[in-house]
Amino acid sequence: MFQTLFNPLRPNFPIDDPSASVFQIQWEHEYLRKATAILFWFPAETLCPITLYELGAWSMTTKPLFVGVHPDYARIADVELQTRLVRPDVEIVYSVQALAAQLRHLM
Template sequence: MTVFTAPESDGGAARPRLFLAGGISGVGDWQREAIGLLAPVWPALYNPRRPAYPVGEGARQIRWEFEHLALADAILFWFSHETVQPIVLYELGRWAGTDKPLAVGAHPGYSRRFDVVEQLGLARPGLEVHDDLESTCAAANALAGSDPDHVNGRPA
């Protein structure tokens, strides 16, 4: 398994590829735990959390995330409880309206959990919003072997 961290290019990574979408600023490094849970299943992961974030890299970071969300075969969304994470909410809304396979989790203490559950209930009926990172990763792992035309209740 290879983890591509912003701003690295994937260089044509093996498939399937999973993007780790969720908070970076003001939240714990949940990505490290997720990588450990996902590594046995996914050949490639896209991790937007950089080891060091240089000042003035905002546009480059946003472009990398935008491009790699599109390249990914599936997206794992995790909403930790520390902050609201408005960019992640935007990304979830954008990708919930597509056929891209998603695994979604929101900590029970996340202040916008109700909104995530209700909006996804409308956009993707039947898509479970998990309460913890472990079950969210398990749902993502189940997507790795799924036919992308039949995940999340979206037939081709």
């Protein structure tokens, strides 16, 4: 089965350029809709407010979701509880390696 990965991270994002933010948001909007499954990773270094929003939005669908949370992520309890309430079928994992292992089973 052929799989394509859409990664929203860019090596050089001009955060002070408002047009860059608009482009990024539109790109993510389009490709989240094209994706057949969505992966979320919540690192310890930031709260990821947009990612939290996107997880909430996509949790309301039946699209396959993969959720990973670093054990030191500041809002770990929120991600766990909200996901469990809306999408009890989603198994949250706590390392990038475990998240990758979930994806391998999809392929």
